[in-house]
């Protein structure tokens with residue numbers, strides 16, 4: 001049987017695609033050779049499986065680099081309301097005909113993990129939290145972006161209210177569809193990270209995640225869960241729907 005040959009430059013190209021911004025790609029291009037990458041990850045590239053493992057390691061390394069580069073005080077751009085994209089795009093891993101229909105009366109937000117107060121929240125109770133709004137850009141890796149206005153409670157306020165362990169590594173989200181994702185605590189506490197209940201001044205419509213979506217202008221679209229049904233705080237890496245299929249976990253924008 002023929003030994004599989006490896007295209008090393010293709011592997012590097014693939015790895016570099018994992019890096020989100022041109023500046024970081026350039027940095028990595030300058031900083032590493034394939035030998036360097038192998039050293040960095042501690043694995044030898046000899047077949048496709050090991051190349052795959054290497055890419056996963058690079059992606060997790062990239063998460064660490066992004067976490068390290070993340071400035072908890074740096075604000076993402078905000079826009080005037082006149083710049084809101086109309087109509088705002090809908091996106092999910094399914095079509096519009098499968099948008100979850102959630103009844104307000106049946107809805108309960110579950111809280112678990114490293115938090116002092118694990119009681120479930122009704123919508124009325126969530127609406128009583130201090131509300132704010134912002135006009136920001138949502139960027140999808142599929143190649144589009146759009147400006148929208150979301151309103152809700154600053155997520156750090158909510159995390160403090162439930163007595164979350166703010167030194168924990170991750171906050172995870174489960175959704176009413178089968179979507180799930182998770183974020184780093186630094187981003188969870190960022191001042192522009194909002195747990196939102198409104199879109200453009202109206203109750204969040206079903207397509208944009210009724211009753212609730214997490215909105216972070218510092219992260220790519222797939223990190224912004226809609227139809228949230230459960231929130232948990234943990235030190236165990238929770239992954240995500242697209243992240244587990246190879247999208248970079250940190251997903252900064």
Ligand SMILES: Nc1nc2c(c(=O)[nH]1)N[C@H]1C(S)=C(S)[C@@H](COP(=O)(O)O)O[C@H]1N2
Nearest residue numbers: 089090091092093140175179221222224226
């Ligand atoms: N529950 C849930 N949240 C989700 C998704 C999804 O399929 N289900 N898709 C994500 C992706 S990839 C994007 S780009 C944005 C799209 O948000 P929008 O429909 O408000 O434009 O939602 C994110 N959050």
Ligand SMILES: [Mo]
Nearest residue numbers: 140141221222
């Ligand atoms: Mo997306």
